[in-house]
Structure formats: C-alpha cells, structure tokens
Amino acid sequence: MLSCLYQAITPLIITRFVSQSMKGLIFNIKRYAIHDGPGIRVTFFLKGCPLDCRWCHNPEGILPEVEEVVRIDHIGEKEFRIKETVGKRYTVEDLLLVAKMDRVFIDESQGGVTFSGGEPLMQYQFLFEALTMFKKESIHTAVDTSGQAGRTVLEKIIPVTDLFLYDIKHMDPVRHKKYTGVSNERILSNIKFILEMNKEVILRIPVIPGYNDDIEHLNSIIKFLHDQGGALLRIDLLSYHKIGSSKYRKFNLEYKMEGVKQLTDERMNEVKAIFTNEGFKVKIGG
Numbered sequence: 098m099l100s101c102l103y104q105a106i107t108p109l110i111i112t113r114f115v116s117q118s119m120k121g122l123i124f125n126i127k128r129y130a131i132h133d134g135p136g137i138r139v140t141f142f143l144k145g146c147p148l149d150c151r152w153c154h155n156p157e158g159i160l161p162e163v164e165e166v167v168r169i170d171h172i173g174e175k176e177f178r179i180k181e182t183v184g185k186r187y188t189v190e191d192l193l194l195v196a197k198m199d200r201v202f203i204d205e206s207q208g209g210v211t212f213s214g215g216e217p218l219m220q221y222q223f224l225f226e227a228l229t230m231f232k233k234e235s236i237h238t239a240v241d242t243s244g245q246a247g248r249t250v251l252e253k254i255i256p257v258t259d260l261f262l263y264d265i266k267h268m269d270p271v272r273h274k275k276y277t278g279v280s281n282e283r284i285l286s287n288i289k290f291i292l293e294m295n296k297e298v299i300l301r302i303p304v305i306p307g308y309n310d311d312i313e314h315l316n317s318i319i320k321f322l323h324d325q326g327g328a329l330l331r332i333d334l335l336s337y338h339k340i341g342s343s344k345y346r347k348f349n350l351e352y353k354m355e356g357v358k359q360l361t362d363e364r365m366n367e368v369k370a371i372f373t374n375e376g377f378k379v380k381i382g383g
C-alpha cells in the first residue's frame with residue numbers, strides 16, 4: 098500500500114524539480130526492485146534499443162523517442178482505446194531525487210540503482226552523467242545491458258559502474274541476427290573486455306524454448322565462459338515468459354512468439370544443473 102502511494106507520488110515530486118542539466122529519455126522507473134542487482138534498488142528504464150529481440154518483454158522501450166500509442170483495453174464485450182504517452186525526459190538530478198526517497202531501504206539492503214531499458218548504453222552521455230553522480234553519492238550502480246555498444250562507450254561507462262548485468266542470448270552470430278536483428282560479435286567481444294577489466298558481471302541468459310535451450314548451445318556458452326577470466330559473479334537464467342505478450346496486444350504490436358510455450362520448472366532446473374555442474378554459481382530468475 099505504502100509502495101503504491103510512493104509510486105503514485107513519484108512523478109509529481111520529480112516534475113517539480115527544475116534543473117538545467119542534460120536529460121535522458123526514460124519509459125519506466127521501478128522502485129523497490131529486487132531482481133535487478135543486489136538489495137533493494139531503483140531501476141531506471143532508458144528508452145531506445147539497437148536490438149529487436151523476438152521475445153522482448155519491454156517493446157515500448159525499443160524506439161528511442163517519445164511515443165504516442167493507443168492502448169486497447171477490454172471490459173466485458175466493450176473495447177476501449179486510450180491514448181498513452183510512452184517516455185519522458187528526466188535530468189540526472191531528477192533521478193537522484195527519486196533514489197534519495199528510498200535511500201534508507203537502499204542502504205539497509207546494500208542495494209543501489211540500476212540502469213536498464215531498452216539499452217541504456219544508447220544514451221551513454223546521460224548514463225555517464227547519472228552514474229557519475231550516483232558514485233559521488235556512494236550509491237551502488239548497475240548497468241543492465243545487451244552489450245551492443247562501441248568500445249569507446251564502454252571505456253567511458255566502466256569506471257563509474259559497479260556491476261554489469263550482461264545478456265548473452267545466442268552464441269551463433271547468424272541465429273543471433275535472426276532472433277535479435279544484430280550479430281553477436283560486438284556483444285561477445287565487449288563481455289570479454291569487461292571481464293578483462295575485472296569488473297563484476299552477472300551474466301543473464303534468457304532461456305527461450307526452441308531458440309537457445311538446446312544442449313549444444315548451452316555447451317557453447319559454457320565453453321566461451323571457461324575461456325574468460327575475470328569477476329563473473331553468477332549466471333542468472335531468465336525463463337521465457339508470456340507476460341510481455343499482453344503489452345504487444347495493449348500497444349497493438351505484432352507478437353512474434355505466438356505458440357512458444359513457457360519452460361517448466363523441471364526443465365529450468367535441468368538447464369541450471371548443466372551450468373552448476375561446470376562450477377558456475379547459478380540462479381533461476383534475476
């Protein structure tokens with residue numbers, strides 16, 4: 098209840114905050130997040146992504162611009178069409194103000210802030226400013242990324258980031274391109290680089306039935322990881338779910354995963370065992 102009240106007043110408070118600094122385009126702010134890094138966190142979802150994953154559950158975060166969409170809701174037989182604006186510009190001070198409201202929970206739980214998306218590295222200048230400010234405030238920073246960014250961008254972001262939540266979606270470049278719209282060369286090269294820099298990483302693997310959950314593919318991830326050094330803290334296995342499909346309906350977008358079934362708990366545990374047997378620390382879910 099208290100959390101709902103906070104969520105409701107957050108936009109009111111931050112729109113009263115006037116600042117001249119650079120603005121970032123954000124489509125969601127999640128307070129009391131517990132799946133986006135250690136402890137209780139505030140997660141900022143930056144709008145814009147260079148990928149177009151078939152299973153994306155945040156399709157409203159892909160376009161790097163404010164969108165006016167028509168949300169379609171049904172009550173009984175009746176259909177309602179409601180105009181909705183997706184995306185709003187915030188300064189880094191606005192974000193600090195939000196985080197400060199939860200500072201006591203963040204500190205008590207050894208949490209922090211996480212930048213997710215979309216792809217937060219797409220707005221790297223704003224991201225750099227925000228991360229730098231949170232570091233100055235001694236707030237733990239995490240970046241949840243697909244890894245599709247230039248090396249110079251990473252070099253800028255790494256020193257002000259405590260933890261990367263880094264996705265590996267497919268090891269085969271052709272299938273990666275087919276499923277996400279881009280090849281994986283840059284993504285794999287960037288994760289190597291981050292680990293070489295000894296930066297803490299939690300690897301996130303979306304486990305998508307029929308796309309990347311076969312044993313050959315899982316073994317190719319394991320081989321790749323064994324070849325890397327660095328501070329890989331854990332692997333999070335993110336089971337494909339259909340929650341995102343309702344957003345596609347809501348925003349009148351084509352859902353490309355129709356007919357794909359969610360994995361059973363038993364199958365997810367089998368996948369987990371494949372990685373734990375190889376010595377990795379693994380968690381199901383974020």
Ligand code: SF4
Nearest residue numbers: 146148150153215243
């Ligand atoms: S990288 Fe993430 S946000 Fe971007 S399209 Fe893929 S799932 Fe969606």
